[in-house]
Amino acid sequence: MATVFVVANQKGGIGKSTTATNLAGILGKKAKTLLIDADPQGNSTSTYEAKVEDVATLYDVIIDSDKLPIKEAIQHTENGDIVASDPLLVKAEKMLDGDVEGFYRLKDALDALDDYKYIVIDTAPSLNIILYNCLIAADKVIIPVTADSYAMQGIQQLYDTIMAVKRRQNRDLTIAGLLLVRYSGRSNLERETRENIEASAKEMNTRLFKTVIRECVKTKEAQEQKKLLIDYAPKCNTCLDYIDFSQELLKVK
Template sequence: MRRVVFNQKGGVGKSTIVCNLAAISASEGIRTLVIDLDAQANSSQYLLGSQIGEASPTAAGFFETALTFSFRPVEVTSFIHPTPFENLDVMPAHADLDTLHGKLESRYKIYKLRDALNELDMYDAIYIDTPPALNFYTRSALIAAERCLIPFDCDDFSRRALYTLMENVKEIQQDHNDALEVEGIVINQFQPRASLPQKLVDELVSEGLPVLASRLSSSVKIRESHQQAKPLIHLEPGHKLSQEYRALHRELAEEGETT
């Protein structure tokens, strides 16, 4: 299973969702990989902490190699590193991803990630974190993935952006990857006692959009999790938000079994 977490809007929790779902997957004995394609490297920092400086080569090296070796798949395992968590590995991001972007786009290397992952059979679950833009790396991820998960903050700006995002995914499906499925919209930083968030969610559901039943609450605990470079399942497994992530992971697994 290859899952991309995508939203063109920044600050909606893509990296947090990627790392916490991946950590739960790994904790259940599933061999799991996180691929970080955002030059800000938030997922990489979250999973590696102080070890991030030792994790080389990175995703930037993978794509730089793709520019050189045009006629055979890149050996992707060279760019993957273990995290401190059992069964969980990462291909870390690097700031050089921004520098390479123009070259990769002009030379149409959009299928290189898909081709490399097609040769990779050692993982049962792959989570791909993307930049907050529909750029080369995001398109590469959507082409390489089987499922797309969309984080959503409960505000009107996010709602307006959501329709454009869904159209962009549909275009990728039609032009590049007809196997890609929109797995669902994740309601993040949800405040159940506030009327506006619930109203927005109800409206999305009434429009027939694939809103997932699981909700992720807003909590300062997630900041502690980032600061300590420990996904919630390892920092405080009994916390309410940890249980919400477990519920989301379970919902996705159950949906996967029925499709």
């Protein structure tokens, strides 16, 4: 069985897709890894240059009443294997309304998949039925945060959601930790915020990862070139940090 990591945060624009794609790329160098893009915006799908039109996507896997096998939605790209997102995912809430099994569609799909060691899921910044599908199917949640005054905004609600899923639908679900991204550590505010985030992590019975992710221009360049950092600029600070993070993550029990 694969270890399933979900990258989640209600706050948008903080680097969930960057974290998901780079983690999947690095893990993919070690073992067979699948990236699932569960965000209708499709940033990870774009980075992997995966198709959306005239192919099976995550939308078909979750919505198809005949339960399309997820293997039929996997695309093999130069960057790795991916199940692409679909703008139609925004309609899932209404389409699955009243379906008692609607929360378990992704778990059922992944239970039938046995040839991957790691699965990384990129999620949208919202608490909806797609996120519930991801959490119910997951083993560990990674929460990226930035060291600013709004860092913990919405985290409590996400934590409550994760704990509710753990109590009722997925007892094995854990929060692997909070990951500090886009961090320089040069300002007093950043350092103070880091301490506050670490304290909040302890209150959630989890950790702030020791590894922090620094920013560098190579990250945006790689995204524009539709490349993963591990291939485009493996020695840049951001990539080295993600490599350290992946090693730290795999040690988390």
